[in-house]
Amino acid sequence: MNLIERPTAATIETHGLRKHYGRTLAVNDLTFTVVPGRVTGFVGPNGAGKSTTMRMILGLDTPDEGRALVGGRPYRGLRTPLRHVGALLDANALHPARRACDHLLWMAHSNGIPARRVDEVLDQVGLATVARRRAGAFSLGMKQRLGIAAALLGDAPVLMFDEPVNGLDPEGIRWICGLLRGLAAQGRAVLVSSHLMSELEDTADHLIVIGRGRLLADTSVRDLRAQASGGRAQASGGRAQASGERAQAPGAQTQASGERHGLEQISLEEAYLRLTRDATEYTATEDGT
């Protein structure tokens, strides 16, 4: 591939990002770094500010304070941004009357990416047979794949995916997890957001957890489990009992208080739920209303 510019360092940094939407503080003093070579999960409850943060990284929204950098530079200053960052924000952001291949083609043209990349990425995501079909006829899963293809188009060292597993069947989820791990193994920085920890359980190496716009944790997966289990071991018996009853995720084992050999098996899901318990914007009540 003929690169116009050398790809810069594969990092995403945010420094003190803050954003209001009307009177709501969507993102509050968010600072983190995404480094290459691993899959970083960006997790938080719905409405926590994940999409807003990603949009600010891509220069779609302007932060009230703070800044976001890609490879040390602001996104809007990049001349061929698709070669620096590949992003999937909204799988439905397509014109329904345009063919899938043309949707990728204009993006390729805009950044001087050769047209053959379009065929390559469509092949990579498994849409080669439907390339010439109108995007409006695609199912949700196919649209997700098309969005992923768009992110891969520029062969960028930094990749960001907002809820990529939405609409994918189990086989598709497994495929994308493999894809993400493979991209990270190539030395790219991969940021994947989700509001379901179970999706990221086997994929993410590192986690950035946010809730109500604030950073709650910026740690490796192992450390998060340890932190959560440690807290649990110190809990009173009653509380451990209650949390044991709440842990429904597969692989979780309810334990009586104080037994340390259940530590490794605490699911990421539960650890995350405990962490974000207070920060959840939208919670169903006990009786399901």
Add this chain to the structure above:
Amino acid sequence: MRRALRAEWTKWRTVPSTALAPWLAVALTLAASAVVAATAEPGTTVCPTAETCDTVRLTLSGVQLGQVPVVVAAALTVTGEYGTGLIGPTLTAVPRRLRVLTTKAVTVTAVALAAGLLSVAGCLIIARALLPGSGLPVPPADATTWRAALATVLYLALITLVSLGIGALLRNIAAAVTTVLGLLFLLPILARLLPNGHLLEKYAPTTAGLALQTTKNLEAQLISPSTGLTVLTAYAAAATTLGALRFHTHDP
């Protein structure tokens, strides 16, 4: 810039509603002009007698109908991105917002000019064929005719830019189409109802456009062709500036 332009052109030609618009515009213009040329009779203000008939204006009048597809497509290039959420990928691919709008403007103008040239050429050919049957003289192949023809092409380009600006300003295709078509077709009529409306009518875009096509009896027009061109340019500049401001500053 060149790459962004290429991307905009690819976007334009890969969606039926924009890709087919110029062809529809040419077809409608030629059809309308053909009907006019075949059925025109002396006795109107534009064509009082056979000798004093402004046949150039008659034959170019089809553009009043043909402008509609091009104008709507121009608004769609912007509003379509908001409606589908495509504005996200667009600004991700080309973060400089002004560049995005400029390349859209260049694309729609180029299409309007091409459609306009084809249309007026076709209209003049049709005039030669059909006007003698109505007993009216054929437009002479002189400077005045060329001036009116080229001015019509310019009119189409300018009015397309107006529509683009309004599309960027309103971000909604129903609103944009209603505003632009209302500006073109309804404003002159409503202007006549209002007190001091003659000013409004004088500076309406349609009035300017018709003045550009007039070759005879220029004194009876509300506005001279050159003033008409200035007025239209002012409209295009205002609309694109306002549209650019909205495009640039607001979060999508």
Add this chain to the structure above:
Amino acid sequence: MMDGFPDVMRAEWTKFRSVPVYLGTLLGAAGLMVLFAVLISSGSPGTYDQAPYVDRFRFTHRPLTGDGSIVARVAGQRADHPWAMAGVMIKESATAGAPYAVLAVTRGHGIRLQARFTTDIAGSDHKAPHWLKLTRAGTVITGYTSTDGSVWRPVGTVTMTGLPSTVEMGLFATSPGAERAVPMRPVLMRTRPGTAVFDNVSVTAPGPPWRTDDIGGAGSPEPPPPLGIEPTAVTVTTPAGDIIGQADDGSRVIAAVAGSIAGLLPLLALGSAFVTAEYEHGLIRTTFAARPGRVQVLAAKAVVLAATVFTTTLVAGLAAFLITQPLLRLQGFRPPTYPDPSLADPTVLRVLVGTAAFLTLGAVLALGVGAILRHTAAAVTTTIVLAMAPVLVTPMAGGPWPQRLGPLAGLSIQQIKETDDAFLLPWAGRTWTGFTLLCAYAAFAFAGGCVLMRRRDP
């Protein structure tokens, strides 16, 4: 098929009222209607703003001193308006507003003897070609008509007190249009020049040469042709013009609905968007999943749309009517010439309710087109172009048929005075014809939408 329809309607109403843009459009259209009514009523009365008459025509004349007469045969008259006149005239002087007496053929009202903006005597029901004679004896002017030029029948007599010895006598033609009609009507028709061809022109006594003047500064596209010393054949082509005194032309009611065409366009967009928005965002699948009866859905949409548009525009029309009355009185539209209109008057009710119905039918037509085309840009554009077609076509092709056949034909319901201001509206003299045609269009579009909705997959 009809069971559960109230539920569907409730769903569609919820959809409608939960989109702020829809409600905003309704209010905006209503606002435009009231705004235009107020603006129009605050300006000058238009037709009569200079003087309580309109006196604009082309006059080919020569002076007459003392008694005399003029004979001419109107060989042909070419004009659009039923009240277009062509004939002979005796006028105190060649200035606008000067007292006059005319004997003329008209396009639609037979032979008339008129004088001083107030007298109007009907003669026989003839059109051109016909012979006319006007004689002056002192201050008494008598008009005669004949089919062959030898046997003359009197039409009537007018006495013009204070008529000086020297007057102007000659031939004239008028071409009313925008001038006669109420200034508050949107003018889609063109007023074409009117042409009258006279032959066998003779006057009792020879005198100074004839001249041609444009009375009232009609402003013609070409200067009058020079005449010979004693012409016997004369053609008078007059640009738009009329001779008429101030009279109630329905302005006080028309002002209230003058802005209705401004409110039309947003309502057309609303009608189309209400259905196309669902297709474009894929919501239609959810809608059809929730309620498989597709015709029910479109019918429910039509009912909700019709109810909201009708209510809003009726209230707007009533508000405009009430607000404009004091404004109009201030502008000079007062009794006795312009009596106060009342809401109890069936004509007034027909105009107000009919206008609201016209706008409602337009919105439903747009809904049908939207269901047929399923694409917002295409549907809104098509509906607006169809509605505005007369604006486009009439300047090019002329004639009443573009207005009569398009959706704007529904404006016929707004007629107040047959043939006068109705001249600017389609189907002059037939208030319900155009309106019924619009009903048919709306029904047709709706039916087409239903058929296609059932057949095609969203």
